[in-house]
Amino acid sequence: MWSGPRNLSTAMMYAFAARGDCAVWDEPFYAAYLKATGIQHPMAAEVIAAGETDSAKVAAACLGPIPQGQSLFYQKHMTLHMIPGFDRGFLRGLENVFLIRHPARVVASYSKKRESPTLADIGFVQQAELFDQVADQLGRAPLVIDSADIRANPRQALTILCAALAIPFVESMLHWPAGPKHYDGVWAPHWYGAVHASTGFDGAETGLPALTGSYADLTEAALPLYQRLYAYRTGA
Template identity: 35%
Template sequence: MYSFAQRNDTVVADEPLYGHYLSHSSAKPFHPGADEILSKMETDGEKVVEGMLGPQQKPVAFFKNMSHHLIQLDWQFMQAGANIILTRNPEEMLLSFSKVIDKPGMEDVGYAMQLKLVEYLQTMNLPFVVLDAKKVLMDPEGQLRKLCDFLGVPFEKRMLSWSKGPIPEDGLWAKFWYKNVHLSTGFQPYEKKEIVFPEHLLPLLGECQPIYERLVKHAL
């Protein structure tokens, strides 16, 4: 999202369906800032989708959505745009996620929904691409060039860096989730961490890992 926010031709929206998700799931008690999000965001997902598909201020519109935020929605709106699925090795992702939500479940982390999305897009014969976070960090420019080719937009060098700190497009939840992003000025080089994995997350890791391995078969 920060990368695309650097483009002059692109408008960016940060998780516009978050309010819909919190109001249509049992996740509210576990999400920091949930009351503020629900009070300030549109909670009718159909209205949010209408806004996403409506006129935009710039030629390119980039919507960062979490896959699990798509519950109880008609996915046909995906025919109107290009679909990018960003995924990450669950061993690294779950460890990071659990620092904010201590005991996440599959419905919180979205891997199963990502696979359903891939299967839906394949069934509907809609073009999509999968980005593997590790490959992006190892070769940001190469991956972004391939992504821009897929999207039919020119790659811009400005996509590789940004100023430290928040951006106007940040969602209300940035203060809880974006600490490392706000400290960054670009894509950090990938470093394999020595992970002591929490025992209580091992069952969820066992569910997520085979799904991730199926997803990355479609990766750039």
């Protein structure tokens, strides 16, 4: 599952973990990304210390074997982690799905956790690049799901997604226990407060947040990239 930050990505990971037949991996390339770029993220030292910093080793692990003897493997990937120099060949061995969210909502949420985000920080450019790469490999558009559709009707959206993946929908995907999870990344204390308070998907979102200044400019820059993938969303 490829998304940018603040994009319902952790809730989706929790939903798949709740199936009972699915191992999950929280942002496999995060440590390698921080080590390679030197970008200062909250808890960067802890992330690097806890994770694998060799991107080639991470990519190999993404291809299996599946941990815990499970039949499915859900990988929560951040598109911004796929920097130049990281070999993307492993994508051919995965079923790649793209999780999108309107950039106004992403920017409003991200800016509460990390000041002055850039276009590179929120992952829309990288998501479009990865989408095009996978589309070229497949000869068709890969699966795209919009967080707004999931929140508006989680059961319907997940049923459609699971059918497209040729796996059964499981009712337990709609609920999970509150609090931290053993499979959370070490960065969870900074980023996951809201999802730790949840026991399922939040309800449908209302109007877009009103943004001004650099945040409005950032939203405008990301909007065409979002709209291009939105045209391919599953269930459209």
